[in-house]
Amino acid sequence: MSLRARLTLVAVFVITTVALAISYFALLSAERAEVSRIDAVLNGIYSSVATAADPVSVAMQMAEDSDIGVTVAFVNYASDVTEVIESRINFKPAPSAELLSEALDYPVSVNAAERYRMRTFMLSPDEYLAFASSLKAIDENRADNIQTFTLVVVFGISFGVLLVLVLTRRDIRVITSLIKAADDISQGDTSVAIPKTKGNAEVDQLAAALGRMVQSLQRVVEVEQETQVRMQQFMGDASHELRTPLTVIKGYVSLLNNPAFTEAQRARAFERLEGEINRMEFLIKDLLLLAELGQTREDHETVVNFSGLVHESVDDLRVLGSERVVTSSVVDGAMVVGTEHLLQQLLANIAGNIDRHTPPDAPVFVELVLEGTLVHLVVEDGGPGLSAEMLERGVQAFERFDKSRARESGGSGLGVSIMAAIVARHGGSIELSRGARWGGLRIDVLLPLSFPPAVH
Structure with missing residues (x-):
């Protein structure tokens, strides 16, 4: 998989994750705000009813004055429901005795034909005055918000992918040229020009490091070439120095076979032979020592x-x-x-x-x-x-x-x-x-x- 494809996938993953997280918390916060507003109205009605001489009348009056659509009803343990103020709430099935008892302390959510929020006030041991408000609008808003956020996520992903392609286009092009340059270097071409970069710090560092490597290789090649030239010259000198005493030795050996040579001439010839042999010995010994020094250290x-x-x-x-x-x-x-x-x-x-x-x-x-x-x-x-x-x-x-x-x-x-x-x-x-x-x-x-x- 190419670098651009991986960057695109990473961008899609990050944008999707962030968008979903934002959407979830936004929806959750909005629903909690609406539910809190309903609970505040229901708790306000309960507070007024709890201290009123005629709790039913007070509940009906406050329900009519509220702007969230509150239904007031009589509910008993036999699950009989009598609506005092009609609304669009469908109490079927009727709330259970446990929910009626729990709603005495705080508002509860009831999952009936449609969801609603309910708070109760005990009129008698077997009868409750319930005031409730529908959650249908919140549920409908949730569906609309999910659809809206889905469109936002799709747009964000599209924009993110486009942004990644635009931002990485230049860097990918530079990296591609650096790869080609590195491949040329691996083929032995140390004269390759490293493309100049400006922008992405990591790509700039990569180009700079590759440039330093090329310079080091060029210096190594130059030193190697100079060493080879000196080696060739050295070998030529060494060959000449070895050939010279050999020529002298060969000449004197031929002369020693001449019967006309006097003893003095023979002594001089042997002296010259010894000198040339010593020269060869010195040179060969030093050549061997240089060869030893050029080997890997043990x-x-x-x-x-x-x-x-x-x-x-x-x-x-x-x-x-x-x-x-x-x-x-x-x-x-x-x-x-x-x-x-x-x-x-x-x-x-x-x-x-x-x-x-x-x-x-x-x-x-x-x-x-x-x-x-x-x-x-x-x-x-x-x-x-x-x-x-x-x-x-x-x-x-x-x-x-x-x-x-x-x-x-x-x-x-x-x-x-x-x-x-x-x-x-x-x-x-x-x-x-x-x-x-x-x-x-x-x-x-x-x-x-x-x-x-x-x-x-």
């Missing part, structure tokens, strides 16, 4: 003492460069949830970059502090740093950060990308900038702090 993570790992890394820097001045300020007890060997690899890459790309006597500053719910690692060196263009570009996944430095140092050029992948794997962030101390490279790493459970 549930073998533990709480790692990051402060202890940083202390070990500072010691490594001092051992690697005896001429280097390493200053450190490391807070104790900084715990993070993660994979210990990956965090060790992160710090090893930072130390390795400093060792390969800075002078032996370049100073290094290492700081580890707690900032709210984060662990903040700062590593700053006194080396040449990076160009403004490279710092502005930042760290990109699947990208060799500096190919020239990689060839000069014998590395794969993937160290910074690996660091970024490790940090992202642990829910953190990494930023490269120019250091304020010596103008070299500054690395800022932020990782979520793991608070140990409270001891009770």
Whole structure:
């Protein structure tokens, strides 16, 4: 069933229910008002008769003066009725003894050939003076009112249905267009335009939410496309870097078969072969590590003492460069949830970059502090740093950060990308900038702090 049909049925149900309730209470109130008016006249006659010396004459006089048509009659237990003042009331069958007795206290309704309202006054133990007024007009008015209210209900339902159709026409049209847009999005078309809405708050919210979803999907698609481009470029670079040492190795292997080669030339050839093999080993190892970091996180993570790992890394820097001045300020007890060997690899890459790309006597500053719910690692060196263009570009996944430095140092050029992948794997962030101390490279790493459970 369509939304419009459901709304129409709801409108019909609500209008019918409300109209019937109003009609019922209106009819009931009108009848009660008329009956109360009759009761007031009958009670007035009773009050006058009860204190009169000649109750029959008083009753007859007041009945003639009333404007509701009161009949006065003598009634006894034998169900004999003698009308004193004629009216259109048909007393057959005559009221029972119980009704005659009950009407002594208050007016009662009698269901005879036609309904009437009656009040009685006891003349003797077996005879009553009854004064009554017909309810025929009220019954006839009820039938007329029911017919009138039926017409009103029918008109109200028709008007309500028309109003629902008019009010929902625009919203239904907008919802239909939103459904089409959502269907187009499900088919992969993220360029679909979300129709603008103005009016119904719920429809506007739906359109706004769908628009936000489309924008998010567009951003995801753009990021995915950029990642694919970088991946293709990265794979091309990796293929080239693997092909280059293979070509060199192949060439030197062919030359080694030359009997004219001297021992010095052979030693040089073996040295070059070893260097190219080491380059391939570095590159393959880093490629495998990047592939591992790109996989889904597993549930073998533990709480790692990051402060202890940083202390070990500072010691490594001092051992690697005896001429280097390493200053450190490391807070104790900084715990993070993660994979210990990956965090060790992160710090090893930072130390390795400093060792390969800075002078032996370049100073290094290492700081580890707690900032709210984060662990903040700062590593700053006194080396040449990076160009403004490279710092502005930042760290990109699947990208060799500096190919020239990689060839000069014998590395794969993937160290910074690996660091970024490790940090992202642990829910953190990494930023490269120019250091304020010596103008070299500054690395800022932020990782979520793991608070140990409270001891009770």
